Amino acid sequence: MTEFLQGLLSNINPYILQIIVNIGIGIVLALGLNVITGLTGQLSLGHAAFMSVGAFTSALLTIKLGMPITLNLLVTGAVTALVGALIGYPILRLTGDYLAICTLGFAEIVKVVFLNLDITNRALGLSVPPANSAIPMPFVVWGVAILAIILVSFVYNSRFGRALKAIRGDEIAAEAMGINVARYKVQSFALGTFLAGVGGGLYAHFISYINPSDFGFLKSIDILSMIVLGGLGSIPGAVIGAGVLSAAPEFLRFMANYRMLVYGALLVFMMLFRPNGLMGGVNFTDMVLRALGRKPHLKTVLQNREVGK
Amino acid sequence: MLSVEKLFVSYKAIKALQDVSFNVEQGEIVALIGANGAGKTTILNTVSGIVPAISGKIAFKGEDITGIQPHEIVKRGISQVPEGRRVFANMSVLENLEMGAYIRNDKKAVAEEIDEVFQRFPRLFERKKQLAKTLSGGEQQMLAMGRALMSRPALLLLDEPSMGLAPMLVQQIFDIIQEINASGTTIMLVEQNANMALSIANRAYVLETGEVVLSGDAKELAANPEVRKAYLGE
Numbered sequence: 156m157t158e159f160l161q162g163l164l165s166n167i168n169p170y171i172l173q174i175i176v177n178i179g180i181g182i183v184l185a186l187g188l189n190v191i192t193g194l195t196g197q198l199s200l201g202h203a204a205f206m207s208v209g210a211f212t213s214a215l216l217t218i219k220l221g222m223p224i225t226l227n228l229l230v231t232g233a234v235t236a237l238v239g240a241l242i243g244y245p246i247l248r249l250t251g252d253y254l255a256i257c258t259l260g261f262a263e264i265v266k267v268v269f270l271n272l273d274i275t276n277r278a279l280g281l282s283v284p285p286a287n288s289a290i291p292m293p294f295v296v297w298g299v300a301i302l303a304i305i306l307v308s309f310v311y312n313s314r315f316g317r318a319l320k321a322i323r324g325d326e327i328a329a330e331a332m333g334i335n336v337a338r339y340k341v342q343s344f345a346l347g348t349f350l351a352g353v354g355g356g357l358y359a360h361f362i363s364y365i366n367p368s369d370f371g372f373l374k375s376i377d378i379l380s381m382i383v384l385g386g387l388g389s390i391p392g393a394v395i396g397a398g399v400l401s402a403a404p405e406f407l408r409f410m411a412n413y414r415m416l417v418y419g420a421l422l423v424f425m426m427l428f429r430p431n432g433l434m435g436g437v438n439f440t441d442m443v444l445r446a447l448g449r450k451p452h453l454k455t456v457l458q459n460r461e462v463g464k
Numbered sequence: 465m466l467s468v469e470k471l472f473v474s475y476k477a478i479k480a481l482q483d484v485s486f487n488v489e490q491g492e493i494v495a496l497i498g499a500n501g502a503g504k505t506t507i508l509n510t511v512s513g514i515v516p517a518i519s520g521k522i523a524f525k526g527e528d529i530t531g532i533q534p535h536e537i538v539k540r541g542i543s544q545v546p547e548g549r550r551v552f553a554n555m556s557v558l559e560n561l562e563m564g565a566y567i568r569n570d571k572k573a574v575a576e577e578i579d580e581v582f583q584r585f586p587r588l589f590e591r592k593k594q595l596a597k598t599l600s601g602g603e604q605q606m607l608a609m610g611r612a613l614m615s616r617p618a619l620l621l622l623d624e625p626s627m628g629l630a631p632m633l634v635q636q637i638f639d640i641i642q643e644i645n646a647s648g649t650t651i652m653l654v655e656q657n658a659n660m661a662l663s664i665a666n667r668a669y670v671l672e673t674g675e676v677v678l679s680g681d682a683k684e685l686a687a688n689p690e691v692r693k694a695y696l697g698e
Contacts (some may be wrong), residue, residue, distance in 0.1 A: 328552065330514060331514075331546055333535045336535070445603075459683050
């Protein structure tokens with residue numbers, strides 16, 4: 156099994172493979188932030204900090220305990236979610252800009268803490284040994300990414316998900332509907348940071364070297380750009396956004412020094428012409444069903460109704 | 465059914481309510497009238513738990529509900545239609561109604577309730593798939609009321625149902641309020657449109673700068689020369 160999968164991978168250009176894996180990790184991270192910012196409407200600028208909590212936890216679990224990767228990722232996610240909930244509890248009563256600034260501050264604190272702890276090897280960073288796993292890392296990453304998509308889709312359509320959407324829509328009205336706003340916000344934060352932690356763990360084992368400075372403000376903004384580009388609150392949007400923005404810096408490499416300029420311009424044009432993101436306001440399931448001819452357009456429905464009368 | 469005693473509320477240094485006491489009996493329509501900033505909305509928000517009281521006691525069906533979280537208060541049977549309607553703009557009419565039934569688990573009963581709301585508000589049925597933000601002001605008010613009814617409240621708190629609506633619509637909304645009351649829901653209503661409010665209420669309280677200055681039978685208050693001068697534009 157292992158050899159077969161290894162064989163498959165050896166057929167792929169390692170450079171392309173790296174991009175593909177980066178996209179998978181990007182999807183996990185973007186989906187996590189999408190739960191917090193897209194679905195619940197709480198702007199977080201500290202997602203990379205939770206990613207770093209996950210990355211270091213996961214690396215240490217492998218280094219110290221040699222824990223198998225599946226268990227490792229679950230424990231990592233749980234630890235990060237716990238940190239997320241502890242941080243989220245006091246700061247989630249803030250809204251909008253204030254919350255954003257708080258998450259930003261927290262992210263800086265995490266970075267400084269990791270830069271000064273012996274166990275995280277201070278500013279030198281940690282070398283991460285290969286994951287304890289029979290399955291090659293790229294498959295683990297994509298397996299986790301697919302599980303994350305399923306998990307978040309499930310949450311979106313659940314009772315919990317509807318409560319989160321209501322909180323995004325109007326907190327006071329949500330409260331008036333009998334939704335425990337404070338509790339659900341913390342839970343959504345925990346779920347989002349769980350995925351951030353798992354994403355960080357995958358990142359640590361794939362890159363095999365982590366440094367606290369890798370998880371700075373810019374990384375948080377990268378993840379935020381993914382979900383804004385894709386469309387806040389849209390799962391296919393988060394996946395596409397993660398895909399495009401994880402791959403774009405590589406595909407734009409031929410432009411050498413101009414690539415970040417083009418990248419920035421892309422984002423600007425995007426916001427001008429599709430401010431809701433690529434998939435914002437698009438019902439993906441409907442779109443696919445329509446493309447397959449399973450579901451009639453609203454127009455035809457209305458026409459049929461006229462005829463029926 | 466609802467009794468409020470010696471309620472004090474303030475926003476930081478500003479005293480919003482001072483020594484407010486009132487009660488609402490089963491089956492009544494009670495109106496709170498007063499000018500801007502008199503504390504009408506604060507009273508509703510304190511009853512529904514959104515604004516904390518500094519001191520005083522709020523009891524509902526004999527139980528003390530002072531200081532209880534808003535989501536718990538909904539479960540006890542008090543439902544609020546907030547000021548400015550606050551429908552979930554990016555949800556459809558149907559989804560808004562489903563949100564209103566969030567605390568209820570019985571799907572079949574909820575479906576029946578939605579049917580009832582649609583019977584009461586046929587306009588909402590016509591627009592059930594539409595996003596709430598595309599509705600007119602009157603329709604949004606209907607939706608906010610329908611949504612609040614979805615939790616099957618014993619007491620419905622209405623905050624300025626006539627706000628921003630054309631006179632004809634105001635009449636229609638007030639007719640519906642009376643119908644809701646006739647089918648067994650007790651109603652407490654906050655209004656600037658004192659004329660309309662007094663015309664359907666059983667009793668009313670007049671608020672001025674955070675204090676109850678007058679109270680009594682709605683018809684008598686409507687005839688009171690001071691009230692007529694201050695609130696009915698005479």
